[in-house]
Amino acid sequence: MRSRFAIKINAILEQHFPERRVFLKSDNDTRFIRLRPGTQLVAFAGSALLVAWSIIATAVILMDSIGSGNFREQAKRDQRTYQARLNDLSSQRDSRAAEAIAAQERFNVALKQISIMQSELLNSETHRRELETGIDVIQNTLRQTMHDREEARTQLTELKGSLQDGGSGVVRTASNAAPLDFLSEALARTAKERDQVVVDAQEALLEADRMTQEIALMRDQNDAIFRQLEEAMSVSVAPLDKMFRNAGMPTDRILETVRRGYSGQGGPLAPLSFTTRGEEPSADTLRANRLLNQMDRLNLYRIAAQKAPFANPVKDAFRFTSKFGFRRDPKTGGRRMHSGVDFAAGNGTPLYATADGVVTHSGWQSGYGRLVKIQHEFGIETRYAHMSKLRVKVGQRVSRGQRIGDMGASGRVTGVHLHYEVRVGGKAVNPMIYIKAANDVF
Numbered sequence: 492m493r494s495r496f497a498i499k500i501n502a503i504l505e506q507h508f509p510e511r512r513v514f515l516k517s518d519n520d521t522r523f524i525r526l527r528p529g530t531q532l533v534a535f536a537g538s539a540l541l542v543a544w545s546i547i548a549t550a551v552i553l554m555d556s557i558g559s560g561n562f563r564e565q566a567k568r569d570q571r572t573y574q575a576r577l578n579d580l581s582s583q584r585d586s587r588a589a590e591a592i593a594a595q596e597r598f599n600v601a602l603k604q605i606s607i608m609q610s611e612l613l614n615s616e617t618h619r620r621e622l623e624t625g626i627d628v629i630q631n632t633l634r635q636t637m638h639d640r641e642e643a644r645t646q647l648t649e650l651k652g653s654l655q656d657g658g659s660g661v662v663r664t665a666s667n668a669a670p671l672d673f674l675s676e677a678l679a680r681t682a683k684e685r686d687q688v689v690v691d692a693q694e695a696l697l698e699a700d701r702m703t704q705e706i707a708l709m710r711d712q713n714d715a716i717f718r719q720l721e722e723a724m725s726v727s728v729a730p731l732d733k734m735f736r737n738a739g740m741p742t743d744r745i746l747e748t749v750r751r752g753y754s755g756q757g758g759p760l761a762p763l764s765f766t767t768r769g770e771e772p773s774a775d776t777l778r779a780n781r782l783l784n785q786m787d788r789l790n791l792y793r794i795a796a797q798k799a800p801f802a803n804p805v806k807d808a809f810r811f812t813s814k815f816g817f818r819r820d821p822k823t824g825g826r827r828m829h830s831g832v833d834f835a836a837g838n839g840t841p842l843y844a845t846a847d848g849v850v851t852h853s854g855w856q857s858g859y860g861r862l863v864k865i866q867h868e869f870g871i872e873t874r875y876a877h878m879s880k881l882r883v884k885v886g887q888r889v890s891r892g893q894r895i896g897d898m899g900a901s902g903r904v905t906g907v908h909l910h911y912e913v914r915v916g917g918k919a920v921n922p923m924i925y926i927k928a929a930n931d932v933f
Contacts, residue, residue: 504528508535577810594730605786608720612779615713619706626702633695640688643681720782731792734801734928745869746791749798798868800845800925802891804875804911805898809836812908815921830919831874831912838907840898842875844889845925853881859910860902863895872917876910877902 508531515522735742813833817826844865851872852864859876863883866872879899883889900907913922 501528504532508532580810581808605720608716609786612713612716612720612782615709615716616779619709619713622702622706622709626699626706629695629699629702633692633699636688636692636695639684640692643684643688647681731789731796735792735795735799740799740869745795746788748869749791749795795868797891798847799871800867800873800913800922801928802843802845803926804842804845804873805834805836805840805909806843807836807840809834809840811835815919815923831876831910832922833908833910834898835906835908836898838879838897838899840909841894842878842896842898842909844891844893844895845873846871846891848873848889850883850885850887850889850895853883853885853887855901858903860904861896861899862902865889865895870916872914874910874912874914876912877904877908879907 505528508528510528511526511531512524515524732742735745811832812835813829815832816829818829819826846865846867848865848867850863851866852862854862856862856876859874861876861878861881863875863878863881864872865875875896877899878896878901880897881895882897883895889895898907898909911922913920913925
């Protein structure tokens with residue numbers, strides 16, 4: 492059975508691949524090689540497979556070359572787009588920096604104007620009080636003069652009545668001539684004094700009118716000074732209040748904390764106010780006290796802003812490489828929470844503290860690499876990770892803008908960058924809230 496099947500297969504193969512002989516001739520002998528149908532089939536199949544493999548390999552290489560060219564072009568396009576975006580971000584950063592410098596200059600000019608206006612306001616208030624005192628003295632003198640004039644008129648009337656009575660019933664003699672002369676001189680002197688009193692009274696009235704006009708003019712000047720001070724306070728305080736609110740910080744509680752905890756010269760910080768010396772406060776006094784309260788609020792904002800991280804930890808050229816929030820983990824590829832923002836720059840780029848505080852950690856920590864932690868006021872903590880060099884020690888007090896280390900690639904990283912965190916009450920918050928809030932003011 493098997494031989495018949497083999498014979499049939501061999502017959503079919505001989506139809507397509509008949510037996511062939513290849514002769515090999517030499518000088519002394521002639522030999523041949525018999526190529527059976529099965530051998531020819533194997534050789535043909537091998538040749539066909541080789542040709543097919545060559546075609547497929549050539550097609551794969553060609554497609555890969557085409558795909559690689561498209562990928563390189565796409566990569567170049569992406570690189571150009573990314574570079575344009577980086578240039579745009581750099582220009583925006585420079586523009587923000589210029590605006591911050593201009594805002595700081597305007598803020599300093601406003602503070603100087605406020606100081607000058609405050610001095611002028613105090614001087615005008617003192618001068619106004621002196622004028623009011625002078626008016627009181629003039630009015631008292633005028634009342635006394637009017638009283639003396641009325642007494643002189645009364646005496647003159649009595650003297651006239653006495654003369655009339657004496658002329659009707661008494662004959663003038665040499666003995667009473669002297670009293671009459673004395674009375675005449677007294678009457679003349681009284682009339683002269685009366686005229687002088689009238690002149691003094693008129694001059695006092697004119698002086699009172701002049702001083703009233705001066706007081707009105709001073710009040711107008713004071714009102715203009717008040718308006719300028721109120722506008723300056725509004726321009727200065729409103730951006731700071733907005734900055735704290737944008738950062739999610741309760742302004743009233745923070746200002747109360749600053750006022751309660753301030754330990755500078757003179758004891759705890761207390762609001763300034765004009766004294767009324769027990770009198771009912773005037774409208775100007777109330778207005779001045781409101782301005783002083785605003786100036787006190789501005790001073791508290793200045794102290795609080797220095798203690799909160801309203802600054803950028805990198806001052807050299809940089810680019811943002813990762814934002815706050817959930818992202819794809821560059822190591823594992825999974826989705827993971829990123830509790831800060833990343834700044835990429837050259838290795839060794841200086842890093843600076845973003846607010847006054849105390850260093851609570853300066854060393855290696857798993858994942859963070861070389862890490863610096865700074866504790867600030869209001870329960871705020873900042874972290875600076877992946878450094879190449881640490882420049883502060885635990886327990887050291889640092890100020891805003893003080894260099895604390897150099898940018899590096901220590902810890903769990905894929906390249907040189909700074910991982911910057913802001914934590915409030917131990918909970919990570921978006922640091923860009925503070926950085927953007929500061930860019931809008933400083």
